[in-house]
Amino acid sequence: MAIAALGLAFVWGTLGILNLGHSVFFGLGAYAYAVATSNLGDSTPGLLIGIILPVAFSLVLGYFLFFSRLGDVYLGVITLCVTLIFYSFATSTADPSYHIGSVLLGGFNGITAIPPLNMPADPQTPLSVEATFSICLLTLAGIYILLSFLRASNAGRIMAAIRENELRSELLGYDIRFYKLVGFAVSAAVAGLAGALYTAVMGFVGPNVFDLPQASQFVLWVIAGGLGTFAGPTLASFGFQLLSSQLGANQIFNTELIFGATILLFVLLVPRGLLPMILSLADPKLPRRLSGLVRKEKPV
Template sequence: MIALSKTDYGALAACAVAAVVIALLPQWINLFSLLSLTVYLVMALLALSLAFIWGFGGILCFGQAAFFGLGAYAYAVGAINLADSSWAVLLAVAVPALFAALLGYFMFYGGISDVYVGVITLAVTLILFNLLNASSGSEYRIGEAALGGFNGIPAIPTLNVPLLPDMILSPEALFIVAGLCLVAVYAGLRLTLGSRFGKTVIAIRENEQRAALLGYDVRLHKLLVFSIGGAIAGLAGCLYANWGAFISPGVFGLAQSAQIIIWVIVGGRGTLLGPILGCIALQWLVNHLGTQGFIDSGLVMGLVLMAFVMLLPKGFLPALQALTRRMTKRSKAELQKEGTP
Protein backbone atom coordinates (compact mmCIF):
# COMPACT_ATOMS: atom_id res chain seq x y z
CA MET A 1 0.00 0.00 0.00
CA ILE A 2 1.39 3.37 -1.04
CA ALA A 3 0.18 6.52 0.73
CA LEU A 4 0.91 9.61 -1.35
CA SER A 5 0.50 13.20 -0.24
CA LYS A 6 -0.52 16.15 -2.41
CA THR A 7 3.17 17.00 -2.70
CA ASP A 8 3.88 13.50 -4.04
CA TYR A 9 1.14 13.79 -6.63
CA GLY A 10 2.53 17.17 -7.66
CA ALA A 11 6.03 15.69 -7.94
CA LEU A 12 4.78 12.82 -10.11
CA ALA A 13 2.95 15.28 -12.37
CA ALA A 14 6.16 17.30 -12.63
CA CYS A 15 7.97 14.09 -13.61
CA ALA A 16 5.54 13.58 -16.48
CA VAL A 17 6.14 17.14 -17.68
CA ALA A 18 9.91 16.69 -17.32
CA ALA A 19 9.77 13.50 -19.40
CA VAL A 20 8.00 15.35 -22.22
CA VAL A 21 10.52 18.24 -22.09
CA ILE A 22 13.45 15.79 -22.17
CA ALA A 23 11.97 14.03 -25.21
CA LEU A 24 11.59 17.33 -27.08
CA LEU A 25 14.81 19.06 -25.94
CA PRO A 26 17.14 17.53 -28.60
CA GLN A 27 15.17 19.45 -31.24
CA TRP A 28 15.99 22.80 -29.62
CA ILE A 29 19.68 22.67 -28.65
CA ASN A 30 22.92 21.83 -30.45
CA LEU A 31 24.82 18.56 -30.15
CA PHE A 32 27.66 19.93 -27.98
CA SER A 33 25.24 21.29 -25.37
CA LEU A 34 23.28 18.06 -25.53
CA LEU A 35 26.38 16.00 -24.72
CA SER A 36 27.14 18.28 -21.74
CA LEU A 37 23.59 17.94 -20.47
CA THR A 38 23.78 14.17 -20.85
CA VAL A 39 26.66 13.82 -18.41
CA TYR A 40 24.90 16.23 -16.02
CA LEU A 41 21.88 13.93 -15.99
CA VAL A 42 24.02 10.82 -15.56
CA MET A 43 25.80 12.30 -12.55
CA ALA A 44 22.48 13.53 -11.15
CA LEU A 45 21.33 9.90 -11.22
CA LEU A 46 24.47 8.97 -9.27
CA ALA A 47 23.73 11.73 -6.73
CA LEU A 48 20.17 10.41 -6.42
CA SER A 49 21.50 6.99 -5.42
CA LEU A 50 23.36 8.46 -2.44
CA ALA A 51 20.43 10.76 -1.64
CA PHE A 52 18.35 7.63 -1.07
CA ILE A 53 20.98 5.68 0.88
CA TRP A 54 22.19 8.53 3.08
CA GLY A 55 19.30 10.96 3.16
CA PHE A 56 16.55 8.43 3.82
CA GLY A 57 18.35 5.27 4.87
CA GLY A 58 20.70 7.11 7.21
CA ILE A 59 23.70 5.19 5.84
CA LEU A 60 26.73 7.39 5.20
CA CYS A 61 28.29 5.57 2.25
CA PHE A 62 31.59 6.64 0.72
CA GLY A 63 31.35 3.77 -1.75
CA GLN A 64 28.93 5.09 -4.35
CA ALA A 65 31.90 5.56 -6.67
CA ALA A 66 32.59 1.82 -6.28
CA PHE A 67 29.08 0.89 -7.43
CA PHE A 68 29.25 3.51 -10.17
CA GLY A 69 32.55 2.14 -11.46
CA LEU A 70 31.42 -1.49 -11.20
CA GLY A 71 28.36 -0.64 -13.26
CA ALA A 72 30.49 1.05 -15.90
CA TYR A 73 33.00 -1.82 -16.10
CA ALA A 74 30.24 -4.45 -16.06
CA TYR A 75 28.55 -2.74 -19.01
CA ALA A 76 31.84 -2.38 -20.90
CA VAL A 77 32.75 -6.04 -20.45
CA GLY A 78 29.23 -7.21 -21.27
CA ALA A 79 28.86 -4.98 -24.34
CA ILE A 80 32.20 -6.13 -25.77
CA ASN A 81 31.47 -9.83 -25.21
CA LEU A 82 27.76 -9.89 -26.02
CA ALA A 83 26.15 -9.04 -29.33
CA ASP A 84 23.28 -7.15 -27.70
CA SER A 85 23.92 -4.31 -25.23
CA SER A 86 20.55 -5.01 -23.57
CA TRP A 87 22.15 -7.82 -21.57
CA ALA A 88 25.10 -5.59 -20.73
CA VAL A 89 22.71 -3.06 -19.16
CA LEU A 90 21.26 -5.81 -16.97
CA LEU A 91 24.79 -6.74 -15.91
CA ALA A 92 25.58 -3.10 -15.13
CA VAL A 93 22.64 -2.96 -12.72
CA ALA A 94 22.90 -6.48 -11.29
CA VAL A 95 26.65 -6.58 -10.55
CA PRO A 96 26.75 -3.46 -8.31
CA ALA A 97 23.46 -4.45 -6.66
CA LEU A 98 24.80 -7.91 -5.79
CA PHE A 99 28.13 -6.46 -4.68
CA ALA A 100 26.29 -3.96 -2.45
CA ALA A 101 24.13 -6.76 -1.06
CA LEU A 102 27.18 -8.88 -0.24
CA LEU A 103 29.10 -6.00 1.31
CA GLY A 104 26.02 -4.76 3.16
CA TYR A 105 25.29 -8.21 4.55
CA PHE A 106 28.65 -8.39 6.30
CA MET A 107 28.38 -4.79 7.54
CA PHE A 108 24.78 -4.66 8.75
CA TYR A 109 24.44 -8.23 9.99
CA GLY A 110 27.90 -7.94 11.50
CA GLY A 111 26.80 -5.03 13.67
CA ILE A 112 29.21 -2.49 12.15
CA SER A 113 28.50 1.03 13.45
CA ASP A 114 27.66 3.92 11.11
CA VAL A 115 31.12 5.52 11.28
CA TYR A 116 32.86 2.28 10.31
CA VAL A 117 30.39 1.72 7.46
CA GLY A 118 31.74 4.92 5.91
CA VAL A 119 35.33 3.80 6.45
CA ILE A 120 34.73 0.33 5.01
CA THR A 121 32.94 1.59 1.90
CA LEU A 122 35.74 4.08 1.27
CA ALA A 123 38.36 1.36 1.73
CA VAL A 124 36.53 -0.94 -0.71
CA THR A 125 36.46 1.86 -3.28
CA LEU A 126 40.20 2.39 -2.99
CA ILE A 127 40.84 -1.37 -3.19
CA LEU A 128 38.90 -1.54 -6.46
CA PHE A 129 40.82 1.47 -7.76
CA ASN A 130 44.17 -0.20 -7.07
CA LEU A 131 43.08 -3.59 -8.41
CA LEU A 132 41.88 -2.24 -11.73
CA ASN A 133 44.80 0.16 -11.97
CA ALA A 134 47.15 -2.84 -11.78
CA SER A 135 45.33 -4.85 -14.48
CA SER A 136 47.29 -3.54 -17.44
CA GLY A 137 48.75 -6.86 -18.58
CA SER A 138 47.38 -8.82 -21.54
CA GLU A 139 46.36 -11.61 -19.16
CA TYR A 140 43.85 -9.31 -17.42
CA ARG A 141 40.86 -9.80 -19.63
CA ILE A 142 37.30 -11.08 -19.34
CA GLY A 143 36.47 -12.85 -22.57
CA GLU A 144 37.24 -10.40 -25.38
CA ALA A 145 37.40 -7.39 -23.04
CA ALA A 146 40.88 -6.37 -21.90
CA LEU A 147 40.69 -4.39 -18.64
CA GLY A 148 43.59 -2.19 -19.72
CA GLY A 149 44.80 -1.13 -16.28
CA PHE A 150 45.24 2.61 -15.87
CA ASN A 151 44.63 3.00 -19.62
CA GLY A 152 41.07 1.81 -19.15
CA ILE A 153 38.73 0.25 -21.71
CA PRO A 154 38.32 2.31 -24.90
CA ALA A 155 35.81 2.01 -27.75
CA ILE A 156 32.97 0.71 -25.60
CA PRO A 157 29.98 -0.26 -27.79
CA THR A 158 27.06 2.15 -27.54
CA LEU A 159 23.60 1.17 -26.40
CA ASN A 160 21.32 -0.31 -29.01
CA VAL A 161 17.55 -0.58 -29.15
CA PRO A 162 16.58 -3.49 -26.84
CA LEU A 163 16.94 -6.82 -28.63
CA LEU A 164 17.87 -5.04 -31.89
CA PRO A 165 21.69 -4.94 -31.87
CA ASP A 166 21.94 -3.32 -35.31
CA MET A 167 20.03 -0.21 -34.21
CA ILE A 168 22.60 1.87 -32.27
CA LEU A 169 21.36 4.85 -30.29
CA SER A 170 22.36 8.32 -31.48
CA PRO A 171 23.70 10.95 -29.02
CA GLU A 172 20.24 12.54 -29.04
CA ALA A 173 18.61 9.23 -28.17
CA LEU A 174 21.19 8.60 -25.43
CA PHE A 175 20.32 11.98 -23.89
CA ILE A 176 16.64 11.03 -23.87
CA VAL A 177 17.42 7.64 -22.31
CA ALA A 178 19.56 9.25 -19.59
CA GLY A 179 16.89 11.85 -18.84
CA LEU A 180 14.05 9.33 -18.75
CA CYS A 181 16.09 7.05 -16.48
CA LEU A 182 16.62 9.94 -14.06
CA VAL A 183 12.91 10.83 -14.10
CA ALA A 184 11.83 7.18 -13.74
CA VAL A 185 14.21 6.50 -10.83
CA TYR A 186 13.14 9.71 -9.08
CA ALA A 187 9.45 8.80 -9.48
CA GLY A 188 10.14 5.22 -8.37
CA LEU A 189 11.91 6.40 -5.23
CA ARG A 190 9.05 8.81 -4.42
CA LEU A 191 6.62 5.91 -4.68
CA THR A 192 8.92 3.70 -2.60
CA LEU A 193 9.15 6.30 0.16
CA GLY A 194 5.36 6.57 0.18
CA SER A 195 5.04 2.81 0.73
CA ARG A 196 5.14 0.96 4.04
CA PHE A 197 8.72 -0.07 3.30
CA GLY A 198 9.75 3.55 2.73
CA LYS A 199 8.07 4.78 5.89
CA THR A 200 9.79 2.02 7.85
CA VAL A 201 13.15 3.03 6.37
CA ILE A 202 12.59 6.64 7.47
CA ALA A 203 11.53 5.44 10.94
CA ILE A 204 14.77 3.45 11.21
CA ARG A 205 16.75 6.55 10.20
CA GLU A 206 15.04 8.61 12.90
CA ASN A 207 15.35 6.06 15.71
CA GLU A 208 16.90 2.73 14.91
CA GLN A 209 16.53 1.29 18.39
CA ARG A 210 12.84 2.13 18.67
CA ALA A 211 12.15 0.63 15.23
CA ALA A 212 13.88 -2.58 16.31
CA LEU A 213 11.84 -2.72 19.53
CA LEU A 214 8.66 -2.37 17.45
CA GLY A 215 9.62 -5.57 15.63
CA TYR A 216 11.08 -4.24 12.37
CA ASP A 217 14.12 -5.99 10.93
CA VAL A 218 16.50 -3.04 10.86
CA ARG A 219 19.35 -4.96 9.25
CA LEU A 220 17.21 -6.25 6.37
CA HIS A 221 15.78 -2.80 5.62
CA LYS A 222 19.25 -1.25 5.61
CA LEU A 223 20.52 -4.01 3.34
CA LEU A 224 17.69 -3.46 0.86
CA VAL A 225 18.24 0.32 0.82
CA PHE A 226 21.97 -0.21 0.31
CA SER A 227 21.37 -2.66 -2.55
CA ILE A 228 18.84 -0.39 -4.28
CA GLY A 229 21.30 2.50 -4.06
CA GLY A 230 24.02 0.29 -5.53
CA ALA A 231 21.77 -0.70 -8.45
CA ILE A 232 20.95 2.96 -9.22
CA ALA A 233 24.63 3.91 -9.10
CA GLY A 234 25.39 0.99 -11.44
CA LEU A 235 22.80 2.25 -13.92
CA ALA A 236 24.48 5.67 -13.79
CA GLY A 237 27.83 3.98 -14.46
CA CYS A 238 26.36 2.19 -17.48
CA LEU A 239 25.12 5.48 -18.95
CA TYR A 240 28.46 7.16 -18.20
CA ALA A 241 30.36 4.44 -20.07
CA ASN A 242 28.03 5.01 -23.02
CA TRP A 243 28.45 8.77 -22.90
CA GLY A 244 32.25 8.69 -23.21
CA ALA A 245 32.67 5.24 -24.83
CA PHE A 246 35.57 4.87 -22.39
CA ILE A 247 36.06 3.90 -18.76
CA SER A 248 39.15 3.87 -16.54
CA PRO A 249 39.97 3.24 -12.85
CA GLY A 250 39.67 6.98 -12.25
CA VAL A 251 35.95 6.47 -11.58
CA PHE A 252 36.95 4.78 -8.30
CA GLY A 253 39.15 7.70 -7.21
CA LEU A 254 38.84 9.74 -4.02
CA ALA A 255 37.83 12.84 -5.99
CA GLN A 256 34.81 11.05 -7.43
CA SER A 257 33.75 9.74 -4.01
CA ALA A 258 34.08 13.18 -2.44
CA GLN A 259 32.11 14.90 -5.21
CA ILE A 260 29.07 12.70 -4.65
CA ILE A 261 29.02 13.55 -0.93
CA ILE A 262 29.31 17.27 -1.72
CA TRP A 263 26.44 17.14 -4.21
CA VAL A 264 24.12 15.68 -1.56
CA ILE A 265 25.26 18.07 1.17
CA VAL A 266 24.83 21.13 -1.02
CA GLY A 267 21.49 20.06 -2.48
CA GLY A 268 20.04 18.92 0.81
CA ARG A 269 20.18 15.59 2.59
CA GLY A 270 16.74 14.15 3.24
CA THR A 271 15.42 15.24 -0.16
CA LEU A 272 15.52 13.62 -3.59
CA LEU A 273 15.31 16.73 -5.73
CA GLY A 274 17.95 18.69 -3.78
CA PRO A 275 20.93 16.44 -4.64
CA ILE A 276 19.87 16.43 -8.31
CA LEU A 277 19.88 20.24 -8.39
CA GLY A 278 23.10 20.42 -6.36
CA CYS A 279 24.84 17.98 -8.69
CA ILE A 280 23.84 19.80 -11.87
CA ALA A 281 24.68 23.24 -10.45
CA LEU A 282 28.12 22.18 -9.15
CA GLN A 283 28.99 20.34 -12.36
CA TRP A 284 28.12 23.44 -14.35
CA LEU A 285 30.24 25.55 -11.98
CA VAL A 286 33.25 23.21 -12.21
CA ASN A 287 33.03 23.06 -16.02
CA HIS A 288 32.72 26.82 -16.24
CA LEU A 289 35.74 27.33 -13.98
CA GLY A 290 37.67 24.79 -16.02
CA THR A 291 37.35 27.03 -19.07
CA GLN A 292 38.80 30.01 -17.16
CA GLY A 293 42.17 28.43 -16.49
CA PHE A 294 43.14 30.59 -13.49
CA ILE A 295 40.81 29.32 -10.75
CA ASP A 296 41.27 25.88 -9.24
CA SER A 297 37.92 24.07 -9.30
CA GLY A 298 38.91 21.85 -6.37
CA LEU A 299 39.50 24.90 -4.19
CA VAL A 300 36.13 26.33 -5.17
CA MET A 301 34.40 23.03 -4.35
CA GLY A 302 36.05 23.03 -0.95
CA LEU A 303 34.93 26.59 -0.27
CA VAL A 304 31.38 25.74 -1.38
CA LEU A 305 31.32 22.75 0.96
CA MET A 306 32.58 24.82 3.90
CA ALA A 307 30.03 27.55 3.21
CA PHE A 308 27.11 25.14 3.13
CA VAL A 309 28.24 23.18 6.19
CA MET A 310 28.58 26.38 8.25
CA LEU A 311 25.77 28.53 6.83
CA LEU A 312 23.24 26.07 5.34
CA PRO A 313 23.90 22.72 7.06
CA LYS A 314 20.60 21.27 5.84
CA GLY A 315 21.38 22.12 2.22
CA PHE A 316 19.97 24.50 -0.36
CA LEU A 317 16.54 22.97 -1.01
CA PRO A 318 15.51 22.47 2.65
CA ALA A 319 16.65 26.02 3.40
CA LEU A 320 14.62 27.34 0.47
CA GLN A 321 11.57 25.36 1.59
CA ALA A 322 11.89 26.70 5.14
CA LEU A 323 12.18 30.27 3.84
CA THR A 324 9.12 29.80 1.63
CA ARG A 325 7.08 28.48 4.57
CA ARG A 326 8.10 31.43 6.76
CA MET A 327 7.21 33.93 4.05
CA THR A 328 3.84 32.22 3.45
CA LYS A 329 2.99 32.27 7.15
CA ARG A 330 4.01 35.91 7.40
CA SER A 331 1.86 36.81 4.40
CA LYS A 332 -1.14 34.99 5.87
CA ALA A 333 -0.63 36.71 9.22
CA GLU A 334 -0.45 40.13 7.54
CA LEU A 335 -3.63 39.44 5.53
CA GLN A 336 -5.48 38.34 8.66
CA LYS A 337 -4.26 41.47 10.48
CA GLU A 338 -5.43 43.73 7.67
CA GLY A 339 -8.82 41.98 7.61
CA THR A 340 -9.36 42.42 11.34
CA PRO A 341 -11.57 45.49 12.06
Protein backbone atom coordinates (compact mmCIF):
# COMPACT_ATOMS: atom_id res chain seq x y z
CA MET A 1 0.00 0.00 0.00
CA ALA A 2 2.85 2.38 0.80
CA ILE A 3 4.45 1.59 -2.57
CA ALA A 4 1.20 2.48 -4.35
CA ALA A 5 0.98 5.71 -2.34
CA LEU A 6 4.47 6.63 -3.57
CA GLY A 7 3.26 6.30 -7.16
CA LEU A 8 0.48 8.84 -6.57
CA ALA A 9 2.79 11.08 -4.54
CA PHE A 10 5.16 11.21 -7.50
CA VAL A 11 2.69 12.06 -10.25
CA TRP A 12 0.70 14.47 -8.08
CA GLY A 13 3.59 16.13 -6.29
CA THR A 14 5.97 16.39 -9.25
CA LEU A 15 3.61 16.98 -12.18
CA GLY A 16 0.54 18.27 -10.37
CA ILE A 17 -1.68 15.52 -11.83
CA LEU A 18 -4.35 14.45 -9.34
CA ASN A 19 -5.28 10.97 -10.48
CA LEU A 20 -8.45 9.93 -8.66
CA GLY A 21 -8.26 6.59 -10.48
CA HIS A 22 -4.89 5.52 -9.10
CA SER A 23 -6.56 2.39 -7.73
CA VAL A 24 -7.17 1.27 -11.34
CA PHE A 25 -3.44 0.70 -11.87
CA PHE A 26 -3.17 -0.96 -8.45
CA GLY A 27 -6.10 -3.25 -9.26
CA LEU A 28 -4.86 -4.10 -12.74
CA GLY A 29 -1.50 -5.12 -11.29
CA ALA A 30 -3.26 -7.22 -8.65
CA TYR A 31 -5.52 -9.03 -11.13
CA ALA A 32 -2.73 -9.45 -13.68
CA TYR A 33 -0.51 -11.12 -11.10
CA ALA A 34 -3.34 -13.37 -9.93
CA VAL A 35 -4.28 -14.53 -13.44
CA ALA A 36 -0.74 -14.91 -14.77
CA THR A 37 0.69 -16.67 -11.72
CA SER A 38 -2.29 -19.02 -11.36
CA ASN A 39 -2.11 -19.99 -15.04
CA LEU A 40 1.69 -20.22 -15.34
CA GLY A 41 2.49 -21.43 -11.83
CA ASP A 42 5.40 -18.99 -11.57
CA SER A 43 5.34 -15.62 -9.84
CA THR A 44 8.22 -14.11 -11.84
CA PRO A 45 6.26 -13.55 -15.08
CA GLY A 46 3.27 -12.66 -12.91
CA LEU A 47 5.15 -9.73 -11.40
CA LEU A 48 6.31 -8.56 -14.82
CA ILE A 49 2.81 -8.74 -16.28
CA GLY A 50 1.53 -6.96 -13.18
CA ILE A 51 3.72 -4.01 -14.16
CA ILE A 52 3.34 -4.14 -17.95
CA LEU A 53 -0.47 -4.21 -18.05
CA PRO A 54 -1.02 -1.07 -15.92
CA VAL A 55 1.69 0.77 -17.86
CA ALA A 56 0.10 -0.15 -21.19
CA PHE A 57 -3.30 1.00 -19.99
CA SER A 58 -1.84 4.24 -18.59
CA LEU A 59 -0.27 5.02 -21.97
CA VAL A 60 -3.60 4.55 -23.75
CA LEU A 61 -5.58 6.50 -21.16
CA GLY A 62 -2.90 9.16 -20.80
CA TYR A 63 -2.74 9.71 -24.53
CA PHE A 64 -6.40 10.71 -24.64
CA LEU A 65 -6.14 12.73 -21.42
CA PHE A 66 -3.01 14.73 -22.14
CA PHE A 67 -2.95 15.03 -25.91
CA SER A 68 -6.52 16.36 -25.84
CA ARG A 69 -5.30 18.96 -23.29
CA LEU A 70 -8.00 18.36 -20.72
CA GLY A 71 -8.04 20.59 -17.67
CA ASP A 72 -7.26 19.35 -14.18
CA VAL A 73 -10.91 19.13 -13.14
CA TYR A 74 -11.91 17.06 -16.17
CA LEU A 75 -8.88 14.83 -15.71
CA GLY A 76 -9.89 14.10 -12.13
CA VAL A 77 -13.49 13.36 -13.13
CA ILE A 78 -12.49 11.03 -15.97
CA THR A 79 -10.00 9.04 -13.88
CA LEU A 80 -12.67 8.69 -11.18
CA CYS A 81 -15.14 7.42 -13.78
CA VAL A 82 -12.57 4.88 -15.00
CA THR A 83 -12.35 3.56 -11.44
CA LEU A 84 -16.13 3.14 -11.30
CA ILE A 85 -16.13 1.36 -14.67
CA PHE A 86 -13.51 -1.17 -13.60
CA TYR A 87 -15.25 -1.76 -10.27
CA SER A 88 -18.59 -2.31 -12.01
CA PHE A 89 -17.03 -4.73 -14.49
CA ALA A 90 -15.14 -6.68 -11.80
CA THR A 91 -18.33 -7.18 -9.78
CA SER A 92 -20.22 -8.49 -12.82
CA THR A 93 -17.86 -11.38 -13.61
CA ALA A 94 -19.41 -14.01 -11.35
CA ASP A 95 -20.58 -16.06 -14.32
CA PRO A 96 -18.21 -18.98 -15.10
CA SER A 97 -17.92 -17.71 -18.66
CA TYR A 98 -15.73 -14.91 -17.33
CA HIS A 99 -12.36 -16.59 -17.14
CA ILE A 100 -8.83 -16.14 -18.42
CA GLY A 101 -7.23 -19.48 -19.07
CA SER A 102 -8.18 -21.69 -16.16
CA VAL A 103 -8.74 -18.78 -13.77
CA LEU A 104 -12.31 -17.69 -12.98
CA LEU A 105 -12.62 -13.96 -12.27
CA GLY A 106 -15.25 -14.71 -9.66
CA GLY A 107 -17.17 -11.45 -9.44
CA PHE A 108 -17.61 -10.33 -5.83
CA ASN A 109 -15.92 -13.55 -4.68
CA GLY A 110 -12.74 -12.59 -6.53
CA ILE A 111 -9.84 -14.91 -7.30
CA THR A 112 -8.70 -17.18 -4.50
CA ALA A 113 -5.87 -19.63 -3.87
CA ILE A 114 -3.33 -17.44 -5.68
CA PRO A 115 0.22 -18.84 -5.50
CA PRO A 116 2.67 -16.80 -3.38
CA LEU A 117 5.99 -15.44 -4.54
CA ASN A 118 8.57 -18.05 -5.40
CA MET A 119 12.28 -18.05 -6.09
CA PRO A 120 13.00 -16.60 -9.58
CA ALA A 121 12.53 -19.28 -12.24
CA ASP A 122 11.95 -21.88 -9.50
CA PRO A 123 8.20 -22.32 -8.96
CA GLN A 124 8.80 -25.31 -6.72
CA THR A 125 10.35 -23.10 -4.03
CA PRO A 126 7.71 -20.70 -2.64
CA LEU A 127 8.83 -17.96 -0.30
CA SER A 128 7.69 -17.77 3.29
CA VAL A 129 5.43 -14.98 4.54
CA GLU A 130 8.37 -13.39 6.35
CA ALA A 131 10.51 -13.46 3.20
CA THR A 132 7.67 -11.94 1.16
CA PHE A 133 7.25 -9.07 3.61
CA SER A 134 11.00 -8.50 3.53
CA ILE A 135 10.85 -8.27 -0.27
CA CYS A 136 7.98 -5.77 0.00
CA LEU A 137 9.99 -3.65 2.42
CA LEU A 138 13.10 -3.72 0.21
CA THR A 139 10.96 -2.89 -2.82
CA LEU A 140 9.48 0.08 -0.95
CA ALA A 141 12.97 1.35 -0.14
CA GLY A 142 14.13 0.83 -3.74
CA ILE A 143 11.10 2.61 -5.24
CA TYR A 144 11.56 5.46 -2.78
CA ILE A 145 15.19 5.93 -3.84
CA LEU A 146 14.45 5.61 -7.58
CA LEU A 147 11.61 8.13 -7.48
CA SER A 148 13.76 10.53 -5.45
CA PHE A 149 16.51 10.33 -8.07
CA LEU A 150 13.98 10.78 -10.88
CA ARG A 151 12.48 13.85 -9.24
CA ALA A 152 15.96 15.35 -8.75
CA SER A 153 17.02 14.60 -12.35
CA ASN A 154 16.72 16.96 -15.32
CA ALA A 155 13.50 15.20 -16.35
CA GLY A 156 12.13 15.68 -12.85
CA ARG A 157 12.96 19.38 -12.93
CA ILE A 158 11.19 19.73 -16.27
CA MET A 159 8.14 17.99 -14.80
CA ALA A 160 8.20 20.42 -11.87
CA ALA A 161 8.41 23.32 -14.33
CA ILE A 162 5.39 21.96 -16.18
CA ARG A 163 3.51 21.74 -12.91
CA GLU A 164 4.29 25.39 -12.14
CA ASN A 165 3.61 26.87 -15.57
CA GLU A 166 2.62 24.71 -18.53
CA LEU A 167 2.53 27.53 -21.07
CA ARG A 168 5.97 28.84 -20.17
CA SER A 169 7.44 25.31 -20.26
CA GLU A 170 5.95 24.72 -23.70
CA LEU A 171 7.29 28.03 -24.98
CA LEU A 172 10.74 26.93 -23.82
CA GLY A 173 10.46 23.98 -26.21
CA TYR A 174 9.41 21.15 -23.90
CA ASP A 175 6.69 18.74 -25.00
CA ILE A 176 4.53 18.93 -21.88
CA ARG A 177 2.21 16.17 -23.12
CA PHE A 178 5.11 13.73 -23.45
CA TYR A 179 6.44 14.44 -19.94
CA LYS A 180 2.96 14.12 -18.46
CA LEU A 181 2.51 10.80 -20.21
CA VAL A 182 5.87 9.53 -18.95
CA GLY A 183 5.11 10.59 -15.38
CA PHE A 184 1.68 8.98 -15.60
CA ALA A 185 3.24 5.71 -16.83
CA VAL A 186 5.85 5.72 -14.05
CA SER A 187 3.09 6.16 -11.50
CA ALA A 188 1.16 3.27 -13.09
CA ALA A 189 4.22 1.00 -13.02
CA VAL A 190 4.74 1.65 -9.30
CA ALA A 191 1.05 1.09 -8.52
CA GLY A 192 0.94 -2.08 -10.64
CA LEU A 193 3.95 -3.53 -8.84
CA ALA A 194 2.32 -2.67 -5.52
CA GLY A 195 -0.89 -4.42 -6.58
CA ALA A 196 1.00 -7.53 -7.63
CA LEU A 197 2.85 -7.70 -4.31
CA TYR A 198 -0.41 -7.10 -2.44
CA THR A 199 -2.00 -10.11 -4.17
CA ALA A 200 1.08 -12.25 -3.54
CA VAL A 201 0.86 -11.48 0.18
CA MET A 202 -2.93 -11.85 0.54
CA GLY A 203 -3.42 -14.83 -1.77
CA PHE A 204 -6.70 -13.25 -2.85
CA VAL A 205 -7.91 -10.36 -5.01
CA GLY A 206 -11.42 -9.02 -5.50
CA PRO A 207 -13.26 -5.99 -6.90
CA ASN A 208 -12.50 -4.01 -3.72
CA VAL A 209 -9.11 -3.08 -5.21
CA PHE A 210 -11.00 -0.83 -7.64
CA ASP A 211 -13.65 0.65 -5.34
CA LEU A 212 -13.93 4.24 -4.14
CA PRO A 213 -12.70 3.63 -0.56
CA GLN A 214 -9.50 2.17 -1.99
CA ALA A 215 -9.07 5.09 -4.40
CA SER A 216 -9.73 7.66 -1.67
CA GLN A 217 -7.21 6.07 0.70
CA PHE A 218 -4.30 6.81 -1.64
CA VAL A 219 -5.41 10.44 -1.90
CA LEU A 220 -5.83 10.66 1.87
CA TRP A 221 -2.35 9.35 2.57
CA VAL A 222 -0.71 11.84 0.21
CA ILE A 223 -2.70 14.77 1.60
CA ALA A 224 -2.14 13.77 5.22
CA GLY A 225 1.54 12.94 4.83
CA GLY A 226 2.41 16.00 2.77
CA LEU A 227 2.09 16.64 -0.94
CA GLY A 228 5.52 17.04 -2.51
CA THR A 229 7.24 14.63 -0.13
CA PHE A 230 7.74 10.89 -0.34
CA ALA A 231 8.39 10.23 3.34
CA GLY A 232 5.07 11.82 4.37
CA PRO A 233 2.74 9.60 2.29
CA THR A 234 4.80 6.53 3.21
CA LEU A 235 4.48 7.18 6.93
CA ALA A 236 0.82 8.17 6.55
CA SER A 237 0.01 4.90 4.79
CA PHE A 238 1.49 2.90 7.66
CA GLY A 239 -0.23 5.06 10.27
CA PHE A 240 -3.68 5.01 8.70
CA GLN A 241 -3.56 1.29 7.97
CA LEU A 242 -2.69 0.69 11.62
CA LEU A 243 -5.57 2.96 12.64
CA SER A 244 -7.93 1.16 10.25
CA SER A 245 -6.87 -2.21 11.65
CA GLN A 246 -7.48 -1.09 15.23
CA LEU A 247 -10.86 0.47 14.44
CA GLY A 248 -11.94 -2.59 12.47
CA ALA A 249 -10.86 -4.99 15.21
CA ASN A 250 -12.62 -3.08 17.98
CA GLN A 251 -15.63 -2.05 15.84
CA ILE A 252 -15.81 1.27 17.67
CA PHE A 253 -16.41 3.61 14.73
CA ASN A 254 -17.14 3.33 11.04
CA THR A 255 -13.71 3.35 9.39
CA GLU A 256 -14.84 5.07 6.20
CA LEU A 257 -16.56 7.80 8.22
CA ILE A 258 -13.36 8.41 10.18
CA PHE A 259 -11.29 8.58 6.99
CA GLY A 260 -13.73 10.99 5.35
CA ALA A 261 -13.67 13.29 8.36
CA THR A 262 -9.88 13.05 8.45
CA ILE A 263 -9.59 14.22 4.83
CA LEU A 264 -11.76 17.25 5.62
CA LEU A 265 -9.71 18.12 8.71
CA PHE A 266 -6.41 17.88 6.88
CA VAL A 267 -7.62 19.91 3.90
CA LEU A 268 -9.00 22.64 6.16
CA LEU A 269 -6.49 22.68 9.02
CA VAL A 270 -3.25 21.13 7.73
CA PRO A 271 -3.33 21.62 3.93
CA ARG A 272 0.43 21.13 3.60
CA GLY A 273 0.36 17.78 5.41
CA LEU A 274 1.85 16.59 8.67
CA LEU A 275 5.46 16.15 7.63
CA PRO A 276 5.93 19.64 6.10
CA MET A 277 4.19 21.14 9.13
CA ILE A 278 6.51 19.33 11.55
CA LEU A 279 9.58 20.26 9.51
CA SER A 280 8.51 23.89 9.35
CA LEU A 281 8.54 24.04 13.14
CA ALA A 282 12.22 23.09 13.10
CA ASP A 283 13.25 25.09 10.02
CA PRO A 284 10.73 27.25 8.13
CA LYS A 285 12.76 26.93 4.91
CA LEU A 286 13.19 23.14 5.04
CA PRO A 287 9.79 22.12 3.63
CA ARG A 288 10.43 24.39 0.63
CA ARG A 289 13.71 22.68 -0.16
CA LEU A 290 12.22 19.20 0.30
CA SER A 291 8.99 19.57 -1.59
CA GLY A 292 9.79 22.16 -4.24
CA LEU A 293 6.08 22.86 -4.37
CA VAL A 294 6.06 26.38 -2.95
CA ARG A 295 6.49 29.04 -5.56
CA LYS A 296 9.07 31.71 -5.00
CA GLU A 297 7.61 34.96 -3.75
CA LYS A 298 7.72 37.83 -6.15
CA PRO A 299 9.86 40.74 -4.99
CA VAL A 300 7.84 43.59 -3.53
